[in-house]
Amino acid sequence: MIESFALRSGSSxxxxxxxxxxxxxxxxxxxxxxxxxxxxxxxxTSPEQIDGIVITHEHIDHISGLGVILRRHKIPLYIxxxxxxxxxxxxxxxxxxxxxPIRAGVPFEIGEFSLTGVPVPHDAxxxxxxxxxxxxxxxxxxxxxxxxxxxxLDALSGSRLVYLEANYDEFMLANGPYPQVxxxxxxxxxxxxxxxxxxxxxxxFVRRGTTEIVxxxxxxxxxxxxxxxxxxxxxxxxxxAREADDYRLSAAQRYVCSPCCRI
Ligand SMILES: [Zn+2]
Ligand SMILES: [Zn+2]
Numbered sequence: 001m002i003e004s005f006a007l008r009s010g011s012s013x014x015x016x017x018x019x020x021x022x023x024x025x026x027x028x029x030x031x032x033x034x035x036x037x038x039x040x041x042x043x044x045t046s047p048e049q050i051d052g053i054v055i056t057h058e059h060i061d062h063i064s065g066l067g068v069i070l071r072r073h074k075i076p077l078y079i080x081x082x083x084x085x086x087x088x089x090x091x092x093x094x095x096x097x098x099x100x101p102i103r104a105g106v107p108f109e110i111g112e113f114s115l116t117g118v119p120v121p122h123d124a125x126x127x128x129x130x131x132x133x134x135x136x137x138x139x140x141x142x143x144x145x146x147x148x149x150x151x152x153l154d155a156l157s158g159s160r161l162v163y164l165e166a167n168y169d170e171f172m173l174a175n176g177p178y179p180q181v182x183x184x185x186x187x188x189x190x191x192x193x194x195x196x197x198x199x200x201x202x203x204x205f206v207r208r209g210t211t212e213i214v215x216x217x218x219x220x221x222x223x224x225x226x227x228x229x230x231x232x233x234x235x236x237x238x239x240x241a242r243e244a245d246d247y248r249l250s251a252a253q254r255y256v257c258s259p260c261c262r263i
Contacts, residue, residue, distance in 0.1 A: 002134050004161060005260040007031050007039035009143075009216045009252030014062050016163060016216075016252075018132050018139050019045060023111045026053045026075070027130055027141045030061045033068035039257040047073040052100070052110035054078045054117070056144060057124035058086030067091035070098055078102045078110060080117070082126035104128055118155040120145040123190040131156050137263055139163075143217040146189040148201045160263045161212040162205050163252065166232070167192035168222035176222050192217070195228045199235035206241050212261050215251040225251040 003024075007015040013030035017040065024045060031039065040046055053075050056062055066087065070077060071094050078100045079087070102108050104119045104126065112135075117128035122144045129142035129152060140159040142152070156162070173183055173194075186192050193201075202213060215228050229251055233243060241247055252258045 002137060002139060002161070002263050003043070003260050004139055004263075005043055006163070006214065006216065006252035006258040007036065008254065009163075009258070010218050010254040011061055011220055012254060013064060014056075014143065014217060015039075015065070016141055017043070017045070018113070019049070020112050020134050022049055024050050025110050025113055025115075025132065026050055027132075028056055028062040029053055029066035029069050030063065031065045033065055033072050036065055036069055042257045043260045047075065050075050052076045052078050054102075054110075054115060054130055055083055055087065056129065056141070057122060057127035058083050058090070059124055059144065060090060062144075063087050063091060067094060070094040074098060076100050076110075078108060078115070080104065080126045080128070083124070083128075086125040116155065118142075118152055120152055121147055121149070121189050123185070129156060131159060137161075139263075141216075145193050146191040148193060148197060153201060153204055157205065157208040159205070159210055161214070161261055162202075162210045163214045163216045164198050164202060164205070165193040165217040166195045166198040166215040166223065166228040166251070167217055168219045169195050169224070169227045169231070172224075172227070173219075173222040178221065186222070192219070195223065195231040196235075198228070199232045202232055203235055203239055206236060206247055207239065211247050212263055213247055213249045214258070214261065215249070218251060218254070220254070
């Protein structure tokens with residue numbers, strides 16, 4: 001059985017745990033060292049049980065705690081050359097022996113898991129989504145993506161559990177406080193995924209076998225969990241998918257650890 005939960009999710013910080021048989025991996029380290037250990041302990045695990053960290057990209061909400069976590073817990077860091085170069089100025093010194101180089105599209109192993117980094121469009125050096133395969137079942141983590149192209153969908157499909165970005169509500173973004181240049185960046189190909197685009201993609205994921213959906217990386221200013229959840233429910237109803245019977249849906253929490261999903 002795979003256990004997975006978001007330690008934090010949103011523009012203020014991102015960190016997701018995926019584990020099996022008491023060992024786990026971490027996707028992104030946008031959480032401080034103290035909260036990292038505390039959040040893991042909420043679900044009965046600890047930093048000592050983490051076999052590796054992968055990073056989607058070098059934006060600060062994904063790496064703010066990385067330096068501290070590496071120094072304190074000495075967990076191997078599986079990272080591409082370009083993402084590492086982008087992250088280094090912000091994470092301070094750590095043991096270089098912890099670095100395990102990876103490349104998009106080339107599968108690699110961490111403990112029981114086989115992972116593949118999938119290139120995604122976003123304004124970072126080498127942004128990736130991850131498919132985390134545990135034999136019978138898989139988990140995908142896909143946030144910070146301007147457009148979810150078919151190539152990404154194909155690479156991630158077949159995952160029972162999907163963390164998918166639902167960054168903004170189009171109406172809230174259009175009428176919100178951000179300057180026009182930032183609104184254009186968020187909406188653009190290298191920005192973030194709207195609730196509607198997320199919901200459209202989830203129709204395909206559910207058609208291809210996804211049953212557990214966690215909406216992730218919600219904007220603090222341009223979204224509300226209830227709007228994101230309602231949008232996805234409305235879209236999935238269009239294909240006759242029934243919540244509870246065909247899929248389970250939640251939104252990952254921003255400032256606290258989310259419930260554990262078991263598949
Ligand atoms: Zn982000
Ligand atoms: Zn980003």
